[in-house]
Amino acid sequence: MTIELDIAGALAERPGFLIRRMHQIHLALFAEECAAFDITPVQYSIMTVADSQPGLDQAQLAYEVGVDRATLANVVARLETKGLLRRRPSVSDKRVKLVSLSSRGAALLEKMLLPVQRAHDRTIAALPPKDRETFMALLMRLVNAENDYGRAPLKLG
């Protein structure tokens, strides 16, 4: 007689599957809270970094936000078209473009503060407060430990 082993595990018990679903859930919550602004989480993240660290070039900005250069250039171009960001060439290095937030971008950032906060809160709201802290601590630990994965290689080899 044979015992049927579920070696791979059910879909809903795999870390990767659950993380993808969580990502989708957060995107939906963010979209719901920020529907009035037509801004995505990544766009908001870029604007945040452009605000706190004005004048970064695109590669540095990509590293801070955690996307590759090509993706960042796409998103930044969209935000520039909307008048929320500005790009200007560097004088000391003709390769780079320095990114900074426009006044319209800064104003939008302020208006979005609370909705964004709500989206993040709702993402983990189903857990009791104590478990939320635990979850966030573990999440930070994981991301910090494997931070080099899933990001465009900054150094070519």
Add this chain to the structure above:
Amino acid sequence: MTIELDIAGALAERPGFLIRRMHQIHLALFAEECAAFDITPVQYSIMTVADSQPGLDQAQLAYEVGVDRATLANVVARLETKGLLRRRPSVSDKRVKLVSLSSRGAALLEKMLLPVQRAHDRTIAALPPKDRETFMALLMRLVNAENDYGRAPLKLG
């Protein structure tokens, strides 16, 4: 004197940001482990469900995998082109196409079993075993609680 409050929190302390990074990390680990097969996590998930529940239509399959109908149709079309899946029209309902795994698909699924397992294991490997269980339990709880978000509405309104 003023105390500067970091109201929104640093990027790396927001659930949504960390979840997006975790997703990227898992995608990278999966790609690394499964480089020989040219299959993505979502493609693998679809093949898994097509294997365990053969003959589902695309909408049901989309629900099981956790993507919307349009996305699923895209991925399934690619897998069909590769000869890993088959679609056949239903006789009882002319609207639907029933999806099932081909023998080549089943064989590939077997070959990928261990690499996929490794990718999932590595995704949470940075945590000590006890914390892994905690993390997975909290993750499952969150996804189950908000499972209706981030998925194409199955019922039109």
Add this chain to the structure above:
DNA sequence: AATATAACGTACGTATACTGACGATATGAA
């Protein structure tokens, strides 16, 4: 039986996300 409603698959548009390649520019070592 006629009609409204709903579900299926699909197409289009948009956004993230990454790889690989490219020309332009900077910087290191010979």
Add this chain to the structure above:
DNA sequence: TTCATATCGTCAGTATACGTACGTTATATT
């Protein structure tokens, strides 16, 4: 100074991911 190497921004290609809309087909209501 020359030359190899590295980095910057960009482009092309591919893959998820979703909203919306559409025609086709089922089902429920009247």
